[in-house]
Amino acid sequence: MKNELGGRAAIAGIGQTEFSKESGRSELQLACEATKTALDDAGLKPADVDGLVTFTADETEEAELARCLGFPQMTFFTRVPYGGGAAAGTVMQAAMAVATGAANVVVCYRAFNERSGFRFGGSGMAGPMASMPLWLSWYLPYGLLTPAAWVALHAQRYMHEYGATNADFGKIAVVDRKHAATNPNAWFYERPITLEDHQKSRWIIEPSLRLLDCCQESDGGVALVVTTAERARDLRQKPAVIAAAAQGSAWDGEMMTSYYRDDITGLPEMGVVAKKLWRDSGLTAADIQTAFLYDHFTPFVLIQLEELGFCKPGEAKDFATVENLSLGGRLPINTNGGLLGEGYIHGMNGITEGVRQVRGTSCNQVERVEHVLVTAGTGVPTSALILRRE
Amino acid sequence: MTMRLKPSIGRDTQFFWDGVAAQKLLIQRCSGCGKLRHPPRPMCPHCNSLAWEAIESSGKGEVYSFAMPHHPPLPFFEYPYIVALVQLEEGTRIVSNLCGIDPSQVKIGMPVEVFYESFDDGVVLPLFRPTQEKP
The missing domain is CATH 2.20.28 (Rubrerythrin, domain 2)
Incomplete structure (x- = not known):
């Protein structure tokens, strides 16, 4: 099947609030601020917007955002499921909308008080839940009730099969914090860590995940403006053309607990996405100069490197050296500091960094960027995209 | 507990x-x-x-993977506790707790067997322990 999406749409504007531990304002306000900033960045007005895409997990109603920004009318609005797995999926939906004429200018947004409000990594799920979802009934009664714990059962089996160690996971944290240290917008600006710091951090889930293997919890908002590649050319910024964008699910998957497949050491959803991205774009892993690999938990960054074809299954522990993944290395990743170092805005802040790399405006700019890969949340049905220069 | x-x-x-x-x-x-x-x-x-x-099921199987959650603390668990992904003899897998073993002794592949425990409010759960050697 011929892909007709590649090259038709572009990200023309990016906006974000500060990333903090307590924003002190409503999630709706964060969404408004990020959206207005993104429109200003693109050189567009609220009246130009006729579409919205967000996560099913987002609390801000489309109509409320439209009332605040003053969008006179919209012709397209939709949501993408599966938590952070939605991130690049929002851009894919927006790109399809502008490519088909369902809308002309679509804003993708995500805003939350994930640190000062309901924390995904907290013990909130152990509170009195009116009705525990059926699927969680296989896990919560046994005390397996945080995203870290869900990931740990995969990570432990991965360590067992491939001989990876917790220190191998720690290299991802070191890279992220190294890049965050030179990003003034990062929560961990000027606070790099060593592998020794990582190894001294306390266990969250023994013996696979330490504190520094787990991303931050953050308050903040991010918005992206998507329009046709043609229109983006005439706007204020250099367009980040969407070379390919894909969503993916795979056989026998659950939301974070896909423990029943023959092999649980991979992320086959990302494999599905990768195959589609490479086929649709005609590119290979070798064509990517820098990537944002969703880093809610470090083990899944290693596995993503394998699913995306940067190395073979089980070889990420050797490929993923601090040198290889840092600025100046073979594949610099998470140049904004990632979710561990910059902030956890459910992967949307990886897309903004991808746009900056294409524009040439990152504070950790990679040289000669042609193509940037950005992935979304893993362990769930997911998504990813490739951005390129005009 | x-x-x-x-x-x-x-x-x-x-x-x-x-x-x-x-x-x-x-x-x-x-x-x-x-x-x-x-x-x-x-x-x-x-x-x-x-x-x-x-x-x-025979209730017998082996540890396929495991985890020991430490944080955030849950009021109703005694620490440490072990969550195990058990591969049953029949071939399916199930998540449960592994009990009656020092956490440092848990190994992937070790044989385990089911037992049942009752909790408050009528909750009964299938839990696992290392396979008891028959005398």
């Missing part, structure tokens, strides 16, 4: 919890193609049959 979060029970999962209450570990078997599945769901993904029966 006397309190546990109470599992929700739906039409597709009722038989499993009825089995646990009777101290039986049940696995769904497709009546169309005979394949086993867990967690329970109404349709077989292999042959799309809606017909199924429950078979009783």
Whole structure:
């Protein structure tokens, strides 16, 4: 099947609030601020917007955002499921909308008080839940009730099969914090860590995940403006053309607990996405100069490197050296500091960094960027995209 | 440990919890193609049959993966506790707790067997322990 999406749409504007531990304002306000900033960045007005895409997990109603920004009318609005797995999926939906004429200018947004409000990594799920979802009934009664714990059962089996160690996971944290240290917008600006710091951090889930293997919890908002590649050319910024964008699910998957497949050491959803991205774009892993690999938990960054074809299954522990993944290395990743170092805005802040790399405006700019890969949340049905220069 | 979060029970999962209450570990078997599945769901993904029966597991298996959550602290667990992904003899996997073992001794591949424990509010859960050697 011929892909007709590649090259038709572009990200023309990016906006974000500060990333903090307590924003002190409503999630709706964060969404408004990020959206207005993104429109200003693109050189567009609220009246130009006729579409919205967000996560099913987002609390801000489309109509409320439209009332605040003053969008006179919209012709397209939709949501993408599966938590952070939605991130690049929002851009894919927006790109399809502008490519088909369902809308002309679509804003993708995500805003939350994930640190000062309901924390995904907290013990909130152990509170009195009116009705525990059926699927969680296989896990919560046994005390397996945080995203870290869900990931740990995969990570432990991965360590067992491939001989990876917790220190191998720690290299991802070191890279992220190294890049965050030179990003003034990062929560961990000027606070790099060593592998020794990582190894001294306390266990969250023994013996696979330490504190520094787990991303931050953050308050903040991010918005992206998507329009046709043609229109983006005439706007204020250099367009980040969407070379390919894909969503993916795979056989026998659950939301974070896909423990029943023959092999649980991979992320086959990302494999599905990768195959589609490479086929649709005609590119290979070798064509990517820098990537944002969703880093809610470090083990899944290693596995993503394998699913995306940067190395073979089980070889990420050797490929993923601090040198290889840092600025100046073979594949610099998470140049904004990632979710561990910059902030956890459910992967949307990886897309903004991808746009900056294409524009040439990152504070950790990679040289000669042609193509940037950005992935979304893993362990769930997911998504990813490739951005390129005009 | 006397309190546990109470599992929700739906039409597709009722038989499993009825089995646990009777101290039986049940696995769904497709009546169309005979394949086993867990967690329970109404349709077989292999042959799309809606017909199924429950078979009783031997309750024996091995540790396929494990984790020891430390944070955030949960008021109703004694630490450390071990969450195990158990591969049953019959071939399906199930998440549960591994009890009666020093956490440092847990190894992937070690043989385990089911037992049942009652908690407050009528909650009964299938838990696992290292296989007892028969005298």
